[in-house]
Amino acid sequence: MQSKVSSENNPWQSLHLSLQDMLAGYIDNELTRQEREIIEAHLSGCHDCREDLLRQQTLSLALNDLPLKRLSKTYHQQLKQTILAAETTKIKLVRSKVTIFFDKLGPLFSKQNSLTIGGWVVACVFLVMFKFPLSYQLTLGNSEIPMLTDALTVYKQTQHQALPKIGLVQKDIAPITWREGKLLVSWSTKIGGEPAKVYAMRHHNEVVLQYKIDQTVFLRNPIVRQAIATQGFFKTELDNLAVLVLPSQNAGIIIISSRNLLPETEIIRRSSV
Amino acid sequence: MNTDNKHKFIQLTEPFWHRLYNIALGYSQDRDVAEDWCQETLLRAWKNFTALQEHVAVYAWLLKILDRVVADDKRRSIRRNQIAPVILVDDVKLLSHPCSAAEPFKQLVSQQNHQQIMLAIQQLPDEFRQVVLLRDIDGLSYCEIADILELAKGTIMSRLSRGRRLLSSIIIKEQEKLTQAVSQHNSRITKNDYNSYRGN
Numbered sequence: 001m002q003s004k005v006s007s008e009n010n011p012w013q014s015l016h017l018s019l020q021d022m023l024a025g026y027i028d029n030e031l032t033r034q035e036r037e038i039i040e041a042h043l044s045g046c047h048d049c050r051e052d053l054l055r056q057q058t059l060s061l062a063l064n065d066l067p068l069k070r071l072s073k074t075y076h077q078q079l080k081q082t083i084l085a086a087e088t089t090k091i092k093l094v095r096s097k098v099t100i101f102f103d104k105l106g107p108l109f110s111k112q113n114s115l116t117i118g119g120w121v122v123a124c125v126f127l128v129m130f131k132f133p134l135s136y137q138l139t140l141g142n143s144e145i146p147m148l149t150d151a152l153t154v155y156k157q158t159q160h161q162a163l164p165k166i167g168l169v170q171k172d173i174a175p176i177t178w179r180e181g182k183l184l185v186s187w188s189t190k191i192g193g194e195p196a197k198v199y200a201m202r203h204h205n206e207v208v209l210q211y212k213i214d215q216t217v218f219l220r221n222p223i224v225r226q227a228i229a230t231q232g233f234f235k236t237e238l239d240n241l242a243v244l245v246l247p248s249q250n251a252g253i254i255i256i257s258s259r260n261l262l263p264e265t266e267i268i269r270r271s272s273v
Numbered sequence: 274m275n276t277d278n279k280h281k282f283i284q285l286t287e288p289f290w291h292r293l294y295n296i297a298l299g300y301s302q303d304r305d306v307a308e309d310w311c312q313e314t315l316l317r318a319w320k321n322f323t324a325l326q327e328h329v330a331v332y333a334w335l336l337k338i339l340d341r342v343v344a345d346d347k348r349r350s351i352r353r354n355q356i357a358p359v360i361l362v363d364d365v366k367l368l369s370h371p372c373s374a375a376e377p378f379k380q381l382v383s384q385q386n387h388q389q390i391m392l393a394i395q396q397l398p399d400e401f402r403q404v405v406l407l408r409d410i411d412g413l414s415y416c417e418i419a420d421i422l423e424l425a426k427g428t429i430m431s432r433l434s435r436g437r438r439l440l441s442s443i444i445i446k447e448q449e450k451l452t453q454a455v456s457q458h459n460s461r462i463t464k465n466d467y468n469s470y471r472g473n
Contacts, residue, residue, distance in 0.1 A: 020362050020438075021431035028408070030415045030430060052362035054375035056437040059444075062382045063409035066390065069298050070291045075308055079290065079315065084279055086316055153316070190309060193346060 016046060023053050027060060078157065085156035145221045147192040147213060147254065148245075152238055154189055154198060155209050155256045174199040175212050175248050176255065191254070192217030208257040218245070218252025282322050286315060289332045292411060293339060299394055299406040300343050310346065314339040336421045340403065358398070360438045367442050370449065378441065381448055393443045401436030404429055409437075 019042050025031045026039045043050050071079070174183050181201040189198050194214035201208045219225050224245055227234035234245040242262040244255040255262065293314060297307035317338050360367060367373050372381045385393075394402060394410075407418045408429075419426045 017361070021434045023362075024408075024433035024437060025415070025430040028415065028433075030426070046362075048363040048368070051368075051373065051375055052438060055373070055378050055441045056434070058375070058379045058382050059437050059441055060409050062385070063390065063405070064412065066387055066410060068291060069295050071294045071308070071311070076290065079312055080283060080287075082312060083283060083315055083319055084276075086319055 015042065016049070020049065020052070023049065023056055027053065027057050082153060082157055085159070086153060145224065147217050147220065148236070148238060148243055150191045151209070151211050151213075151243075151254045151256055152241070154191075154211070155241065158200065158207065158209065172199075174201060174210050175251070175253050176210055176246070178203075180204060181208065192220065203257065206258055208255060208262075211254040211256075212248065213252045213254060215251055218247070278322065279319070282319055285331050286318065286335060289335055290315075292332065293335055296336065296406050296411060297339060297343070299391065299402065299410060302388075302391060302395060306346075310339060310342050313342045317342065330417075333417055333421050336407070340421065344399075358439065359435055360442055362438065364442070367445065370445050372445050372448060373441075378445070381444065385444065389447070390444075393440055393447060396443050397436055397439060401432055401439060404432045405436045405440060408433055 019039060022031065022035060022039060026036065031039065043053065172183065172186050174181070174186070181203050184200045184202050184207070186197055186199045189196050191211055191213045194217050196211050196213040196217075199210040199212070201210060224234045228245070228247055232247070236243050237259065240259055242257050242259045244262055246253045246255070290311065294307055294311050297310045298304070300310070301307055314335060318335055372378055394405060397405060403422060404418060407413045407421065408415070413421075415426050415429045418429050422429070
């Protein structure tokens with residue numbers, strides 16, 4: 001075989017090497033006339049390149065003939081519902097007593113003074129937060145917490161369809177339990193790109209969703225992290241739904257329910273144990 | 274964001290959902306994962322819908338997002354910067370196999386079912402798999418692929434040449450493994466037959 005006659009400095013060999021990267025272009029008719037002529041001249045004398053060309057051609061045709069795998073009708077429908085339910089969820093948080101207090105103090109600080117007393121203000125905020133772990137919540141404006149957006153999407157999906165039947169295990173126990181809450185079904189999903197488990201609980205006549213999420217996802221957001229560190233939980237409202245985030249053993253818990261239905265005191269009491 | 278906008282988004286993207294899913298399946302044989310990627314792609318696309326300009330091809334735009342979704346997901350689980358092996362046309366191992374010649378190879382490929390081919394594609398390094406999927410499975414032109422992957426046309430061509438060559442060798446190797454497994458199984462059966470015959 002000609003191609004075996006090799007020497008690194010052999011110009012034929014270097015041409016042979018560089019043209020190998022153009023064989024696909026020759027098959028797919030993506031070369032200029034000049035390039036085609038060079039390839040054809042080379043092919044006439046190179047058995048290995050000819051064989052490779054034929055293999056590539058065979059493969060390309062076979063792949064082209066593969067039937068299109070389609071989304072199932074159910075999933076297609078579900079996807080549509082998900083998009084229809086999707087919103088750019090804006091997080092509106094109740095402003096804390098601490099931040100309101102400092103807002104009121106704001107006018108007292110002139111621009112000149114603010115730089116010098118800035119450090120004291122930060123120190124005071126930290127002092128207040130650690131000394132008095134109030135039920136404060138920070139103002140986020142229009143920012144988002146991705147894990148909550150994911151959890152909310154799952155919640156909304158369950159509003160448009162029957163709860164998934166998969167994963168119904170009688171012995172399964174939800175991470176947070178309370179007297180009126182009855183576990184209906186559990187299934188796996190992804191929150192923040194990591195595997196998570198969803199527990200649908202019946203609470204009176206409504207469904208409350210509990211998510212057991214990966215610890216790294218749970219602690220990813222600094223605002224959630226800070227709230228957990230100071231008061232042991234993070235609470236907010238999204239699209240008129242109550243959202244509670246709690247730590248659990250090697251995991252995080254998100255609970256989403258109707259605004260007036262969150263079994264708040266019981267859960268918080270249990271989570272602090 | 275109003276409902277009209279959402280319907281417009283669905284109307285524009287829906288014709289490509291199956292193709293998108295088909296490509297996602299090329300990255301993972303797990304249907305759930307492929308479905309998740311499709312959903313994530315569409316949700317990200319919806320979030321950025323206002324950024325979509327009229328002249329941009331919708332499908333190319335979706336594929337670009339899917340590429341990022343898959344990369345983000347894979348970054349967590351697989352080494353991303355793996356060095357893609359390069360096989361030359363005169364690779365000794367490849368050429369020494371009886372199935373490497375044009376006709377036997379054609380026969381071998383025709384015997385492969387959908388799943389076997391997709392599994393072979395999944396063994397390709399990411400940079401080769403992307404181009405093979407977009408060109409050979411989805412039928413896009415080099416210019417379209419170059420636009421989606423933000424690479425030069427020449428890079429697409431070389432990756433495709435190398436990717437197809439590597440895929441050929443993977444299919445040949447898989448066939449070899451299968452043949453070996455079958456012959457081992459047969460020899461075991463023959464031995465058992467012989468032993469039971471002797472036992473009788």
